[in-house]
Amino acid sequence: MSNAELISQDPGWIIALKGLIIFAACVFLTIMSVWGERRIVARMQQRSGPNRVGKFGLLQALVDGVKLALKEDLIPKAADRIVFVLAPVISTTTCFMAFAVIPLTGEVNFFGHTTAMQLTDLSVGVLYVLAIASVGVYGIVLAGWSSGSTYPLLGGLRSSAQVISYEVAMGLSLVAVFIYSGSMSTSEIVAAQHDWWNAVILFPSFLIYAISMVGETNRAPFDLAEAEGELVGGFHTEYSSLKFALFFLSEYVNIIAVSALATTLFLGGYHALPGLNFTEQWLGGWFTLVWFFIKVLAFFFVFVWLRGTLPRLRYDQFMKFGWKVLIPFSLAWIMVVSTLRVMSQRESPRFLIIAFIFSVAFIYIGVTSLSDRSKAKKLADSKITNITQPDFPVPVIPNSEVEQLNG
């Protein structure tokens, strides 16, 4: 039975219980991932990270949460009170909602019922996640706008521009997955990856999704919305106490949600690693949960790794990368994938398919070498810059015509 059929037989109390478990798991994962992130980043910087509260500092995030809750809750005078309070709520609720369609296990026995650990299965599940993710941005934008302060406003504006641009790339990268699995339902996409993971056959899509999910979650190196060097705290500058904690929570749940989606769409979801399929039957199917979370945590590690390695992008570089690299590239890739798909469905002769692949590779090489040449030409043109030399001594500007000091 497919996941959709299993879930449709769930009685109400199982649905409620599943919802509760997913919520609790998200909060628990958040607390653990905050700790994990701090520890891992610390190790990358040759520090030891939080190690005081509890064994290995495991309770650090919990204690920080308590501290935040006990702090004074300020609402600035200039703030729009209703929206100001609503913004973190929107942010938090939406990021939890994305988890509803993620299949965590296959067929399992849940208190005597045969079901699957997935709250609901929509035929357009992935579109639902994308929609929810975009609603989540309202939380950030409204927080920035309603704070009645400059830095949050800038942070909110950046965030909206950022998420709009990277969601286009993200959506486009998913199109190839839809074409290949012939479905938009998360559980069916997982089922379609039984032989080969999408990350292997649709590697460019996977790459684009992996990049845009970092942009989507406002994480380093794309954390322009809360660039602390530029915007103080960005959209959450004016937030304190529990409202800030909600933003904090939503950021981490969001990371886990996009990682879970990436796992589902590209890494075979809850299925075991290739060659370890026998483990899927362990514990009556519950062992698939372990596989799922191993994959999610691997993504989380990459998030942390990125943060520990890369500096923040400049805003214009970031936008340029999104619109001029990711989106055109994914459009071209979708064309290729859909053409190949149609070819294989119509059972075109093999030489035609191979010819098509070669011609695509040829066009790609041609285009890149042309753009390289135009870039080199531009560079050569830019080498000569005309600068009127001031009458006081200045360092010589490299590649300028006048290379002598005239002071």
Place this chain on the structure above:
Amino acid sequence: MADEIMPKSDEFGLAKADQSKAPITNHNSSSFGKQLLGFWVTFKTMFKKVNTVQYPEVKEPTAERFHGRHQLNRHPDGLEKCIGCELCAWACPADAIYVEGADNKEGEQFSPGERYGKVYQINYLRCIFCGLCIEACPTRALTMTNEYELADDTRAKLIFEKDDLLGPLRAGMVPPPHPMYPNTDDGNYYRGEVTGSHPSQGIAKND
């Protein structure tokens, strides 16, 4: 005009900039590979030994000449070196030191010579540990220790009095007030010719 600004060594500054005619090599194809190399650096660092000192449990010794809490020193017979001249207070850029000098009297001698520091306070809320006071001190009465754990919970506790700052009485020292070593003057003390206490000065601490 340019001669004044041009550095003497042509390894640095304007002269060096003049030589840099090489094009900016940001556009070469290997820069992306180099960026990927950065990921390896952070990954590798994860398995290195951490540099963190587990502070309250483990205390690393400071640098030898670390500027810590001050100390008012004593002569070998126990008399205070401070003569209450207030040079330290005048040298202090943060106005952290307050000194009140007083005359040594017959039978109430705290330091060799005429004057001693009656009141000596250092406010550690103001002190910036620059060490100008110890440079100013003419008798090396004021020096700095390596003690750095100076946090406290009230402002009053962070104003150190003379009692808090005076160095401990070592073996052979007699707690002042007591008379100077027989047949010496402050010059002998200053030149380090007094190396211990005399029985006539009082009962010396022995340990």
